[in-house]
Amino acid sequence: MDGVQHYYAREVQALAERYESVNFETVHRGVLNLLPSPPGRAIDIGAGTGRDATALSRLGFDVVAVEPVYELREVAQRLHAEAPVTWVADALPGLAQLAGPFDLLLLSAVWMHLDEAERGQAMQRLHELTAPGGRLVITLRHGPPPGDRHMFDVPAEETLMLAEHCGFQVVHVGAGPDQLGRDEVHWSTLMLQKGMS
Numbered sequence: 573m574d575g576v577q578h579y580y581a582r583e584v585q586a587l588a589e590r591y592e593s594v595n596f597e598t599v600h601r602g603v604l605n606l607l608p609s610p611p612g613r614a615i616d617i618g619a620g621t622g623r624d625a626t627a628l629s630r631l632g633f634d635v636v637a638v639e640p641v642y643e644l645r646e647v648a649q650r651l652h653a654e655a656p657v658t659w660v661a662d663a664l665p666g667l668a669q670l671a672g673p674f675d676l677l678l679l680s681a682v683w684m685h686l687d688e689a690e691r692g693q694a695m696q697r698l699h700e701l702t703a704p705g706g707r708l709v710i711t712l713r714h715g716p717p718p719g720d721r722h723m724f725d726v727p728a729e730e731t732l733m734l735a736e737h738c739g740f741q742v743v744h745v746g747a748g749p750d751q752l753g754r755d756e757v758h759w760s761t762l763m764l765q766k767g768m769s
Contacts, residue, residue: 576685577641577663579721580620584643588621592651594751596627599680600709602746603763607631608707612675615701617664618682622648626655633676638662638669665694673703683731684713684723691726691734699738702766708740710764715750715757728760740764 580587597604610632616625619637621644629635635656639645640663649659662669664679664686677698686694698708712731717723732742744763 576722580641581643584647588647588651590752591621591623596624599751600624600761602748602761603709603744606707606744606763608675613673614676614678615670615674616678616680617667618679619648620644622652622655622657624678624680625657626652628676628678629655629657636660636670638667665690665697667697667701670701672701673706674701675703675706677702677706677708679708679710681711681713683710683726684717687724695734695738699740699766704766704768706766707743708764710762712760712762713757714760715754728762731762735762735764740766
């Protein structure tokens with residue numbers, strides 16, 4: 573993950589413009605009606621410039637935003653200074669600084685940076701952090717990984733099998749084009765739920 577974080581730190585200004593050019597409702601429209609009802613605790617893991625964390629706080633959630641890259645956290649807190657979001661420096665797969673449970677967990681454009689071993693560790697940790705009945709949303713990037721950072725094209729089927737193995741139930745599987753207009757990239761959106769027991 574160090575190489576990934578170096579890339580995001582170096583490209584922070586360009587990335588901030590790109591991320592903020594598309595709103596939360598557009599990116600996540602396939603699952604908006606499936607989100608838990610606020611109030612509740614929500615966490616945005618790999619929160620980047622804070623777009624989604626801020627939107628979740630507007631919806632009425634008590635939001636924690638996790639972002640390992642200092643430069644992105646700095647930009648996020650400047651762009652969204654008014655948002656009542658708690659920022660934490662932490663990263664998958666361990667998320668050692670966090671204490672659950674959370675009613676909603678969001679991983680938008682993050683899972684692709686984890687290798688196979690890390691994905692197994694991360695899914696187990698996400699299950700631990702999820703409240704009974706809580707929901708986890710993961711977006712998966714599909715298409716040729718860029719050569720300048722650590723990235724994988726992770727199949728939705730693999731992620732669903734891993735989630736079910738860790739104790740999640742599948743609520744929704746969706747697919748759509750890239751919101752930034754890249755023809756070679758498309759996305760899957762998975763919503764998972766932890767059992768009540």
